[in-house]
Amino acid sequence: MNQQTSGGLSVRRVSKSFRLGSTTVEVLKSASLELADGEAVAIVGPSGSGKSTLLHLIGTLDRPDSGTIEIDGRQPLSLPEAELARFRNRTIGFVFQDHHLLPQYSVMENVLLPALAFRGDRRQRAAAGQRAEELLEAVMLAHRRQHRPAELSGGERQRVAVARALVNRPSLLLCDEPTGSLDGDTAKAVSDLLIELHGRDRTKMIVVTHSTELAARFARRYRLTDGRCVAA
Ligand code: ADP
Ligand code: MG
Numbered sequence: 001m002n003q004q005t006s007g008g009l010s011v012r013r014v015s016k017s018f019r020l021g022s023t024t025v026e027v028l029k030s031a032s033l034e035l036a037d038g039e040a041v042a043i044v045g046p047s048g049s050g051k052s053t054l055l056h057l058i059g060t061l062d063r064p065d066s067g068t069i070e071i072d073g074r075q076p077l078s079l080p081e082a083e084l085a086r087f088r089n090r091t092i093g094f095v096f097q098d099h100h101l102l103p104q105y106s107v108m109e110n111v112l113l114p115a116l117a118f119r120g121d122r123r124q125r126a127a128a129g130q131r132a133e134e135l136l137e138a139v140m141l142a143h144r145r146q147h148r149p150a151e152l153s154g155g156e157r158q159r160v161a162v163a164r165a166l167v168n169r170p171s172l173l174l175c176d177e178p179t180g181s182l183d184g185d186t187a188k189a190v191s192d193l194l195i196e197l198h199g200r201d202r203t204k205m206i207v208v209t210h211s212t213e214l215a216a217r218f219a220r221r222y223r224l225t226d227g228r229c230v231a232a
Helices: 051-058 081-091 107-116 122-138 154-166 184-201
Strands: 009-020 023-035 040-044 066-071 092-095 172-176 204-208 220-225 228-231
Touching: 009 051, 023 051, 023 066, 023 228, 040 051, 051 066, 051 172, 051 204, 081 092, 092 154, 107 122, 107 154, 122 154, 122 184, 154 172, 154 184, 184 204
Parallel strands: 040 204, 040 220, 092 172, 172 204
Antiparallel strands: 009 023, 009 066, 220 228
16 A cells, blocks of 8 residues: 555654643654555544644645655655745645635635736636636536625635635645534535545545544545554
């Protein structure tokens, strides 16, 4: 199962501690996980076990104290800061528990935001616009493209956040409790959407979830326990 592919994700013996005053909280202790290209896994574990910390490290938003993270054959954390930001923007999509949409922008503008960082030529902008249209169709919100987030339901906002995360065609989609703020039916719709989009694009995907129902839909699961990832 641990086969290496150049398009995979490899987290090896990653440790991370936080200092809180005079005490040190050891959150990750030599955590490792592997994800082959095109694969999706769920990560489960109790609150406070370090799931978000691990996703932040994989998403290159924070640095481990030790260990390595390889994405698509590269070690992004060894890149200079500006290149790291570009790598993150192109390679990684994020969906958080809360949608983090910008209230002053329309649905379409929110989806396009990650693509703006490229400041590409007219052709690239047109391609991004088309991709955003396709994604809004896929999340069944094309008819809401001009609406503001405040005019949408919680589930609809999270579907916009999913579309936004995918607009740059990332090779890795990281979802941190994506259904954690949603009620049963709405959570099911967002779960269905993530599973369907993964089936369509085969983007590598990690979904942290408390929902045993959602976790059960993945071929492979990890449990974060005592600072390590174990197959669940
Ligand atoms: P989970 O997502 O599994 O609920 P987290 O990764 O958010 O867990 O947190 C794991 C532990 O690390 C918790 O005890 C939390 O308080 C601590 N922690 C997380 N981030 C920080 C931080 N920036 N500073 C100090 N402690 C932190
Ligand atoms: Mg968390």
